[in-house]
Amino acid sequence: MSDFPKFVEFHEEGVREGFQMEPVTYPRAQRAALIDALSETGLRQIQVGSLVNPAKVPQMADTLELFADIKKNPDVRYTLLWLNESGYRRASTVQGAFNHAPLMYYLTDAFAMRNNNRTAMEMRAEQEAWLDRYRADGAFPQKVYAMTAWGCNLGGPVSQETVVDAFRHAIGMFRDRKLPLPPLYLADTMGWASPEEVKRRIGAVRELAPEAKIGLHLHDTRGLGGANVYAALSMGVSLLDGSIAGLGGCPFAGHKARQTSGNVCTEDMVFMCHEMGIDTGIDLEKMIEASRMAEEIIGRPLMGRVMHSGSLKAFREGRQADSACVSVP
């Protein structure tokens, strides 16, 4: 039996996940225009950027200025990402920056050390302090992330029990403080997930916290992104991170070079939801336009599919037959 949701809410991360992976920093006016275009698509959450070390991620150095530049649509939650106190302090200087306030669980030491210079357990212990700091500052966490929830390029396979154990810790913190549980997000940071494993781990987390909403943050590194989303939808998951045009991957740097891939492509997944009768509140045609705008800014073909092939709207309305699409069989 399937348990598809009626509505799926997307968190658009292309401007952060995508542009942080590009070798150059694009003009802020272009990024602001892209976010403004995204703001008119019906998206309810858009990530503007991250507040991380500008020496390590120079593409995100002007995130606060970008945040100030964009036109704020009152129906959209604009989110920022930080990984340490310094980033958080910078975020706290702008109004509306606390509407995301994520908690972050690392599941391997190797990745925790690389990304935050702490072990996974040290990072876990810090989440208590983060939660209390957020509360003191009037912020409330909207998401609890378990990163590399299926496996880690640096630390190897990650067991289901490791995922459950991290969320158990998070749930304990919220229950101790008599706070409602925010959505629990499984992040396939490095593209290790496959659809049956997606279903199993969602099932395990749901068993742990039947009252919690579950979200997914998936990367389409090995071609299973869409199948993983479909598997998650069949489990009733209604919260998805995505990137327009499938941004987030390395450029096509060389034919034999390894290239990591980006997040699941938001508009392709919106297309899937709509084809399945699941509402998203998003105007797909406007999303496609925004993706083409991203492609124009970046200046090379991006990985999104429906942005290039077009949706089925025109065909269904009997308007355009695309001769280029003919092939046999």
Added chain:
Amino acid sequence: MSDFPKFVEFHEEGVREGFQMEPVTYPRAQRAALIDALSETGLRQIQVGSLVNPAKVPQMADTLELFADIKKNPDVRYTLLWLNESGYRRASTVQGAFNHAPLMYYLTDAFAMRNNNRTAMEMRAEQEAWLDRYRADGAFPQKVYAMTAWGCNLGGPVSQETVVDAFRHAIGMFRDRKLPLPPLYLADTMGWASPEEVKRRIGAVRELAPEAKIGLHLHDTRGLGGANVYAALSMGVSLLDGSIAGLGGCPFAGHKARQTSGNVCTEDMVFMCHEMGIDTGIDLEKMIEASRMAEEIIGRPLMGRVMHSGSLKAFREGRQADSACVSVP
């Protein structure tokens, strides 16, 4: 309840579907070397090329020479495609060319006229003659295709009843002649399928012919290819067409140009099967090498994912940590 198959057999069509869509004809020696590499991967079916009008598809003009050039692995069925009597007569000049012998149902007049200059019903009527001709020549059809089985860019949406009706005709032909039914293939020629519709139509065809094997020929035009394959696997489908590297799409010709996409990427789907514990008989690492060879021949980045990111083998064996794959979250 899922009904995953234990074994999935792939029919590799990249050399035909892929190279027919390219604007140039690549040296035959390169295509032969690619087929020879594919022959060593464990694939059991490889399509060599098509015998169609060389004025319209010049890339396939030397298909028979290519067929002669390749090293024949006795464990592989090398297939050819024809669309009319002239192509069939050419095929009949080489040994082993009849091991595929497809029957083809068009479901819209618009596509039938475009591809074969006949109406769908005229083409249907011809299938009787094809079947008898095949039998007279000692060939036996391995596949009955229903093309544009979810919709057609030229003819619009295609109803489930239209698909069922075409297969009903095919089944009648075989029953009338007391012949066993070959596998019935639903072809999503133009990328209209979505996963729940895949399941519904497979279910309808299975109800019509419970004894028949069902296969799928899917194009990943709108990003749902992997999800559609997963949906089909969950219905027990064990026969899949695919193209290495996701070949078959138009080149990245221009950022705002529409680009159709190729077939589902064989090695990405092999990766999915293996991750789900489904055997394919295929050596994934060898498939990845063959895909990289295709990319080198074609000379631009192709759409396959696992060919660029690598499988999880090295990571699981604790060999290589790929620093390029780190991102947050």
